[in-house]
Amino acid sequence: MADLFGLNNFLFLMGGFKVTLEIGFFSIIFSVLIGTLVGIARYLRIPVLGHIGSLYVDIVRNIPCLLCVLIARFMTPLPPTMSGILAMSVFTGAIMAEIVRGGINSVAKGQFEAALSQGLSRWQIVYHIILPQAYRNIIPPMVSQFTTVIKDSSFVWAVGTEELTGRGTILIGRYSDTSHLFIIMGCVALIYFIVNYSLSLVARWEHRRLTAKSY
């Protein structure tokens, strides 16, 4: 029992947690970028790019995350963590694109016309007028999507990338006792819970701040 709580096991789990955070962090950044670019392309109805964006969203939103993980691992030459980041970014990017679209649609149409009448170019309008207002509205759903990224990054264990869930599962295999199983999985779940619950508190706090500000 003492062995279970040894420093080695702790470091072993933390090594997995580091990979989870790496994949989570970069996937969040890339998916917000993808979502924003696709959102703009669709909003401005840029020829070809707008259509590719819509096609991308319609395809990726209806396939499982795990499929993206498998494709990125086995059909690209990328190393494990990178392929995980690629899969999670592409998968989440489609969801972010929908969130961004919702945010852009929530900005009154008159804003675009008013800015156009002031002589701003379409890109200037998007950058200075539309996006700042859109982002304000979509921070809560975006942040709660971040928690989904952290959770879904556990799918990369399916291709043998040792993130937090993977390390936890490996540890289970080393101990045979029922109580060990509960303790190990409990610790893994607790770590995810702390990260995600903090994020969802941020989302809720933002939501309250925004609704308080906008009446």
Add this chain to the structure above:
Amino acid sequence: MGVNNPFALYKWQALFDARDIFIDGLTTTLEVAIGALILSVLLGIIFGIAGVFPNKFIRVLNRVYVEFFQNTPLVVQVVFIYNALPQIHIVMPVLLIGIIGVGLYTGAYMAEAVRGGILSVSKGQLEAAMSQGFNYWQAMWYIILPQAKRVMLPSMANQAINLVKNTSVLAMIAGGDLMYQADSWSGSNMYYGPAYLTAGVSYWIICFLLSKYINKLEKKAEV
């Protein structure tokens, strides 16, 4: 059309020869999806109502359920159920583990959708119904929930689609679902292209048909 082409014709030929495996997987996926959907909607309604229940202890139960299942990964939950049950001498087919795991996870999201829907109906409706002699449950069932449906359905629909995608978690506990079959078949012969494309198209069609069906439901609920 060499060996390096991931979609070479002979690979498709091999997949066609092994079609029974894929049909088997697809059947399992559909079974798990339908079972989990029913379970999650049931849990969603029960815990959704619990979230607005007058009794504080019941409301806390709703929070504990929702926060736990929304903030920990489905993979961890399913791996836990898969490993823990045999240890306490409960032997279950993987199919059932999938239904319970995915159903419990999605149920938390359904509960939030139901709770949001109920909260969108003005409070006076419940009071009015109860003043007319409805008890709490009758008022909930006949007056509140039908009105809440309009707000609930879109987010429940989203969750239903997520549920179908998430049934692929079974692949991680050798669940014999479509993703597992595609993964293990292509893992043995490296014909990833056709296997993943077939799996992807299958999931896509299921989700697409589901969203079409839900759109129809939503239109009906609006009238």
